[in-house]
Amino acid sequence: MSSGPRAPAPPARRTVSIREKYVPFLISFASVAVVIALVARLVTQAEHWPRIKLQFFNLDAIVAAFPTVLRGFGINMSVWAIALVAIAIWALVLAIFRSLSGPLLAPLKVFAILYIDLVRGIPSLLLVLLFGFGIPALQIPGLPRSSLFWGSVAMVLGYSAYAAEVYRSGMEAVHDGQRAAAKALGLSQWQTLRHAIVPQAVRNVLPALLNLAVALQKDVALLSVIGVRDAVREAQIYTARTFNYSSLIAAAFLFLIATIPMARLTDYVAKKDQERRLQRTV
Amino acid sequence: MTRIRIDNLTKYYGDTLVLDAVDLAVGEHEVVCLIGASGSGKSTLLRCVNKLVPFDHGTIELDGVSIDDERFRNSNELYKRIGIVFQAYNLFPHLNVLQNITLAPRKVHGTPRQESEERAHELLTLFGMEQFAKSYPEQLSGGQQQRVAIVRALANNPDVLMLDEVTAALDPELIGGVLKIIRELKEQGMTMIIVTHEMGFARDVADRVCFLEGGRILEEGPPSQLFAHPENPRTRQFLQRIIEAGRL
Ligand SMILES: Nc1ncnc2c1ncn2[C@@H]1O[C@H](COP(=O)(O)OP(=O)(O)OP(=O)(O)O)[C@@H](O)[C@H]1O
Numbered sequence: 001m002s003s004g005p006r007a008p009a010p011p012a013r014r015t016v017s018i019r020e021k022y023v024p025f026l027i028s029f030a031s032v033a034v035v036i037a038l039v040a041r042l043v044t045q046a047e048h049w050p051r052i053k054l055q056f057f058n059l060d061a062i063v064a065a066f067p068t069v070l071r072g073f074g075i076n077m078s079v080w081a082i083a084l085v086a087i088a089i090w091a092l093v094l095a096i097f098r099s100l101s102g103p104l105l106a107p108l109k110v111f112a113i114l115y116i117d118l119v120r121g122i123p124s125l126l127l128v129l130l131f132g133f134g135i136p137a138l139q140i141p142g143l144p145r146s147s148l149f150w151g152s153v154a155m156v157l158g159y160s161a162y163a164a165e166v167y168r169s170g171m172e173a174v175h176d177g178q179r180a181a182a183k184a185l186g187l188s189q190w191q192t193l194r195h196a197i198v199p200q201a202v203r204n205v206l207p208a209l210l211n212l213a214v215a216l217q218k219d220v221a222l223l224s225v226i227g228v229r230d231a232v233r234e235a236q237i238y239t240a241r242t243f244n245y246s247s248l249i250a251a252a253f254l255f256l257i258a259t260i261p262m263a264r265l266t267d268y269v270a271k272k273d274q275e276r277r278l279q280r281t282v
Numbered sequence: 283m284t285r286i287r288i289d290n291l292t293k294y295y296g297d298t299l300v301l302d303a304v305d306l307a308v309g310e311h312e313v314v315c316l317i318g319a320s321g322s323g324k325s326t327l328l329r330c331v332n333k334l335v336p337f338d339h340g341t342i343e344l345d346g347v348s349i350d351d352e353r354f355r356n357s358n359e360l361y362k363r364i365g366i367v368f369q370a371y372n373l374f375p376h377l378n379v380l381q382n383i384t385l386a387p388r389k390v391h392g393t394p395r396q397e398s399e400e401r402a403h404e405l406l407t408l409f410g411m412e413q414f415a416k417s418y419p420e421q422l423s424g425g426q427q428q429r430v431a432i433v434r435a436l437a438n439n440p441d442v443l444m445l446d447e448v449t450a451a452l453d454p455e456l457i458g459g460v461l462k463i464i465r466e467l468k469e470q471g472m473t474m475i476i477v478t479h480e481m482g483f484a485r486d487v488a489d490r491v492c493f494l495e496g497g498r499i500l501e502e503g504p505p506s507q508l509f510a511h512p513e514n515p516r517t518r519q520f521l522q523r524i525i526e527a528g529r530l
C-alpha cells in the first residue's frame with residue numbers, strides 16, 4: 001500500500017440556470033406588487049380618499065414645502081452625525097469607568113453607575129426641554145445660548161447612558177481568560193481594556209450600537225420642541241400656514257430615505273457577526 | 283540561588299481546599315515538572331505564583347522578595363519576570379499572530395516595533411510557525427495556537443517561565459521541537475515550572491519532578507529516581523495508571 005486510493009475530485013460546482021435563479025425572485029416580486037395594487041385600489045376607492053389625498057398627498061404642497069423641509073433635514077442629519085461620534089466616545093468612557101476596579105478608582109465607577117441610572121430614568125423629551133430651554137435661560141456668560149447646541153447636548157447625554165450599557169454587556173461577554181492572559185503578560189488595567197477587552201467588546205456589540213444609531217436618527221426630531229428648525233419643525237410651520245399636512249409626509253419621506261439603509265446595514269453587520277460567532281464555536 | 287520559594291501555600295476555592303500547605307523551591311536554571319491527576323491543583327499552583335489568583339496562607343518569593351511586597355504590588359514587574367502559558371491558549375482573537383506576540387513587548391517593555399517584530403519572527407521560525415505570522419487565532423489549529431501562546435510568553439524575555447500542559451495539543455513530531463527549545467531556554471538560564479501529563483517529556487526535560495495529589499506535593503525527586511523507584515504508594519499508583527494508558 002504505497003499510495004492509498006486517491007481522493008475523489010471536489011464536487012463540480014452546481015450550475016444554476018437563469019430560470020432557476022430568477023423565477024423565485026419574479027414570483028415574490030409579482031406577489032408583492034399584486035398586494036400593493038390591491039391595497040392601493042381599496043384605499044383610493046374609499047369615500048374620503050379625495051380629501052385625504054388633498055390634505056396629505058398633495059403634490060403641489062409637497063413640492064412647495066420640500067426645499068425648507070430638506071434644509072431642516074440637513075440639521076437633523078448634522079446633529080445626528082455629530083451626536084453619534086460624541087455618544088460613541090462618551091458612552092465608552094462611561095462603560096470603562098463602570099468596569100474599573102480598585103479603591104482609588106471607585107469614585108469614577110460610582111459616578112458612572114449614578115449617571116446611567118439617573119439619565120436612563122428620565123424621558124429624552126424632558127432632557128431636551130431642560131437643557132434646550134433651561135440652560136440658555138440662565139444666561140451664564142461664556143456658555144453658548146443656542147438651543148440647538150444644548151438640545152444636542154441633551155441627546156448626547158441621554159443616549160450615552162443606553163450606549164454605555166450596550167458597551168458594558170459587550171465587555172462582560174469577553175472571556176475571563178482574556179483578562180488573565182493580558183494580566184499575565186504584564187498589561188496594566190488600562191492597557192488590558194485598551195488592547196484586549198474594548199476591541200473585542202466593540203466588535204461584539206456593533207449591531208446593537210447601530211440599532212441605537214437608527215433610533216437616534218429619528219429622535220433628533222425631538223429638538224423641534226425647543227424651536228430648532230429641523231425637518232419636523234419646518235414641516236409644522238408649513239402646515240400651520242397652509243392647513244395642509246403634505247409637508248409632514250415630505251418630512252416622513254426624508255426620514256425613511258435615511259433610516260432604511262441604516263436598518264439594512266445593521267442587518268448585514270448582525271449577520272456577519274453571527275457567522276463569525278458560529279465559526280468560532282468548534 | 284533560589285529563584286522561587288513557595289512556603290506553606292494554602293488556597294481554598296470556597297470551602298474546597300485546593301492547595302494544602304505546599305512547599306516548593308525552584309533554583310535558578312532549574313526545570314521543575316509538576317505531575318498529578320486532573321484536579322490535583324497544578325494549574326492553581328502556577329496561577330498563585332504569578333498572582334492571577336489570591337491565596338489564603340503561606341508565602342511566595344521571587345529572588346527573595348515576597349510577591350506581595352511593595353515592589354511587586356503596583357507594577358507589572360512580576361508579570362514581566364514570570365511568564366505563563368495557559369492550558370487554554372487565550373490568544374487575543376482580534377489580533378493576528380504577530381500582533382499577539384508583540385503586544386506586551388511593545389506596550390509593556392517599550393521595545394520598538396521593528397525590534398519586537400524581528401524577535402517574534404525569529405521565535406516563530408524556531409517553532410515552525412513563521413508562515414502564520416499574519417493569521418488570526420481562529421484560523422489556526424489548537425496545536426498551532428498553543429505554539430503561538432508559547433512564543434508570546436517567550437517574547438517577554440521572562441526570568442521564569444511557567445508552562446501549563448503546553449505539549450498536550452502538539453503533534454508528536456512537534457513535541458521534539460518544543461523540547462529542543464525548552465532545553466535551549468534552560469541553557470540560557472531560564473528557570474521553568476512545567477505542568478505536564480507527558481511523562482516522557484517530564485523525564486526528558488526535568489531536573490526535578492513533583493507529584494501532586496489533593497493539593498499536596500506527595501513526592502519529589504529527580505526524574506530518574508521518581509519514575510524508576512517511586513517511594514509513595516500513591517505515586518506508584520498514578521504512574522501505573524499512566525503506563526497502562528501508554529503514556530510513559
Ligand atoms: N475558579 C475556580 N472556582 C472553583 N474551583 C476551582 C476553580 N478553579 C479550579 N477549581 C478547582 O480546584 C481544583 C484544582 O484545579 P486545577 O485547575 O488547579 O487542577 P489541575 O491539576 O490543573 O487539573 P488538570 O490536570 O485537569 O488541568 C479542582 O478541584 C477544581 O475543580
Ligand SMILES: [Mg+2]
Pocket residue numbers: 324325326369446
Ligand atoms: Mg490544569
